[in-house]
Amino acid sequence: MAIVRDSLFTCRQILNNKASLVSKNRFLGVSVCVPKLVPVSVKVCSHVVQSALQVGLEEKKKVTSLGFDVVTERELKEKGFLGLRKTKLVCTIGPACSSLEDLERLALGGMNVARLNMCHNTREWHRDVIRNIKKLNEEKGFCICLMIDTEGSQMYLVDHGTGSSVKAEDGSVWLFTTEKFEGSRPFTVQAYYQGFSEGINVGDELVIDGGMASFEVIEKVGNDLRCKCTDPGLLLPRAKLSFWRNGKLVEKNFELPTLSTKDWADIDFGISEGVDFIAVSFVNDANDIKLLKNYLSTKSADYIKVLAKVESVESLKNLEEIVEASDGIMVARGDLGVQIPLEQIPTVQEVITRVCRQLNKPVIVASQLLESMVEYPTPTRAEVADVSEAVRQYADALMLSGESAIGSFGDKALSVLRMVSTRLELWSREENRQILLSQPQLGVSLPDRIAEQICNCSVEMANNLGVDAIFVYTRYGNMASLLSRNRPNPPIFAFTDRSCTRKTLTLQWGVNPFLVELSEDMEDNILKTFDLVKSRGMVKEGDVVLVVSDVIPTTGAHSVFQSIKVKVIV
Numbered sequence: 001m002a003i004v005r006d007s008l009f010t011c012r013q014i015l016n017n018k019a020s021l022v023s024k025n026r027f028l029g030v031s032v033c034v035p036k037l038v039p040v041s042v043k044v045c046s047h048v049v050q051s052a053l054q055v056g057l058e059e060k061k062k063v064t065s066l067g068f069d070v071v072t073e074r075e076l077k078e079k080g081f082l083g084l085r086k087t088k089l090v091c092t093i094g095p096a097c098s099s100l101e102d103l104e105r106l107a108l109g110g111m112n113v114a115r116l117n118m119c120h121n122t123r124e125w126h127r128d129v130i131r132n133i134k135k136l137n138e139e140k141g142f143c144i145c146l147m148i149d150t151e152g153s154q155m156y157l158v159d160h161g162t163g164s165s166v167k168a169e170d171g172s173v174w175l176f177t178t179e180k181f182e183g184s185r186p187f188t189v190q191a192y193y194q195g196f197s198e199g200i201n202v203g204d205e206l207v208i209d210g211g212m213a214s215f216e217v218i219e220k221v222g223n224d225l226r227c228k229c230t231d232p233g234l235l236l237p238r239a240k241l242s243f244w245r246n247g248k249l250v251e252k253n254f255e256l257p258t259l260s261t262k263d264w265a266d267i268d269f270g271i272s273e274g275v276d277f278i279a280v281s282f283v284n285d286a287n288d289i290k291l292l293k294n295y296l297s298t299k300s301a302d303y304i305k306v307l308a309k310v311e312s313v314e315s316l317k318n319l320e321e322i323v324e325a326s327d328g329i330m331v332a333r334g335d336l337g338v339q340i341p342l343e344q345i346p347t348v349q350e351v352i353t354r355v356c357r358q359l360n361k362p363v364i365v366a367s368q369l370l371e372s373m374v375e376y377p378t379p380t381r382a383e384v385a386d387v388s389e390a391v392r393q394y395a396d397a398l399m400l401s402g403e404s405a406i407g408s409f410g411d412k413a414l415s416v417l418r419m420v421s422t423r424l425e426l427w428s429r430e431e432n433r434q435i436l437l438s439q440p441q442l443g444v445s446l447p448d449r450i451a452e453q454i455c456n457c458s459v460e461m462a463n464n465l466g467v468d469a470i471f472v473y474t475r476y477g478n479m480a481s482l483l484s485r486n487r488p489n490p491p492i493f494a495f496t497d498r499s500c501t502r503k504t505l506t507l508q509w510g511v512n513p514f515l516v517e518l519s520e521d522m523e524d525n526i527l528k529t530f531d532l533v534k535s536r537g538m539v540k541e542g543d544v545v546l547v548v549s550d551v552i553p554t555t556g557a558h559s560v561f562q563s564i565k566v567k568v569i570v
């Protein structure tokens with residue numbers, strides 16, 4: 001890799017003299033050949049790109065078929081490369097935002113992924129949302145991915161049946177029962193799961209929603225629990241419950257599978273509707289994820305990416321193996337805050353986001369980011385600080401829950417996420433904090449290590465040179481995500497010929513995926529895509545682009561395997 005480093009310096013010298021590049025079309029290159037392995041070439045070169053306008057017009061038909069998100073395109077034209085938002089945005093779709101018009105507003109507001117929580121509503125309802133989103137993607141040029149989120153076995157849910165909040169007064173006595181009845185009864189709360197009170201003793205503490213209200217268990221009546229309110233507060237519909245003994249969570253092994261029969265039916269529904277991500281609730285260990293991934297393979301649906309929701313003490317114990325097994329993680333702070341003390345959430349979030357970046361898996365920070373906006377049109381200062389913190393931690397994506405699903409100000413909440421993340425990203429760049437990021441080695445095989453090193457060096461080079469964008473040519477998205485892992489200053493434009501790669505990359509920090517036709521002639525790919533982006537006014541004269549490729553040719557073993565180039569647009 002010393003060779004790569006040497007070429008970095010050569011490259012810097014070249015760019016110090018941009019003007020001469022335009023006239024001379026110079027080339028500097030170094031090749032590294034690994035005997036009996038794929039030939040590897042690391043070259044740093046400058047090219048004069050021929051005027052693309054004419055070509056662009058001639059290829060009008062192809063140009064319009066360039067799969068690129070209209071929102072990113074608009075943002076790029078308005079704000080330039082460095083103004084592009086890096087942090088991706090997920091919106092939970094609920095009754096407040098499910099019409100075609102609502103969805104289009106969210107799409108225009110920067111929603112990258114639509115999340116459907118299978119806990120709520122009917123499959124028919126979800127199907128309509130999915131079809132509306134696909135319609136918007138096809139007809140209006142958005143690139144919104146679809147995620148279903150499994151219900152799981154709701155062992156911890158209770159409901160008092162009134163549909164609104166009920167106050168629990170200090171000293172009042174309540175019955176937590178598994179009996180099913182319509183409507184509500186005074187001082188009675190229904191538990192969703194029959195075995196909810198197994199292993200619970202008189203004297204244990206019952207906590208609602210991580211501290212909304214607390215009770216002491218004063219009597220066991222069969223499966224039911226009679227409890228006295230010790231810390232008054234509100235009982236909301238579908239409240240989450242946990243039990244504590246001597247200040248510690250009572251961990252219970254219900255021996256229920258992570259994926260219930262209903263979840264499997266929802267997964268089949270997701271496959272048949274062609275969703276892009278399945279988020280698995282209450283993952284315990286890596287096996288939960290492996291099971292689903294195997295199932296998706298047998299259904300020839302392994303293009304669907306599996307996200308593990310970290311929302312239990314059990315999943316924290318097995319964090320690394322879960323991250324390794326999955327295609328991404330959601331820090332599901334709602335349930336997590338029921339299972340661990342609230343003051344631990346910030347550090348746990350920081351650890352999870354760091355592990356994810358190190359293992360190169362995208363991470364979504366979810367729940368209560370802008371909770372007050374479910375009711376109010378502005379966020380609290382503390383919520384803005386929380387969003388900023390997640391962005392500072394380089395989370396790949398931020399998620400809205402009730403803010404978009406049931407709130408009256410979903411669009412505003414989305415714009416708060418957009419503006420706060422853009423602002424903090426700009427500040428980080430100005431401070432050049434990314435330079436401090438160091439990554440442990442991921443790859444084991446030589447080709448993997450080479451790919452990783454190329455990406456690490458490319459990002460260092462891109463930051464140091466102050467290039468405007470990184471272009472990466474990638475079939476499976478590997479190099480694009482290795483670049484993203486380094487959180488570069490310039491945006492990453494990933495050109496892929498696989499539509500599922502484009503969707504997967506949509507969730508990744510700083511990656512703007514294009515769907516294009518790629519040939520094995522890399523030089524041709526580069527020229528063609530440069531022409532395309534130029535003809536759409538997305539790049540302009542003088543822009544400097546660092547080009548990385550990992551499209552592996554099936555023929556011509558002597559051709560370039562992976563390379564870095566720097567190009568100046570003329």
Ligand SMILES: Nc1ncnc2c1ncn2[C@@H]1O[C@H](COP(=O)(O)OP(=O)(O)OP(=O)(O)O)[C@@H](O)[C@H]1O
Nearest residue numbers: 092093094095117119120121334335401402405406
């Ligand atoms: N499809 C839907 N239909 C009706 N209400 C919905 C729907 N999706 C979400 N909601 C409402 O929005 C609120 C927040 O949504 P969300 O799905 O994020 O809940 P959650 O409890 O955080 O998720 P989870 O159950 O996965 O822990 C829910 O309490 C629910 O009232």
Ligand SMILES: CC(=O)C(=O)O
Nearest residue numbers: 332333334335366367
């Ligand atoms: C999103 C979710 O499931 C949670 O926060 O619990």
Ligand SMILES: [K+]
Nearest residue numbers: 149150151281
């Ligand atoms: K869920």
Ligand SMILES: [Mg+2]
Nearest residue numbers: 311332334335
């Ligand atoms: Mg949850």
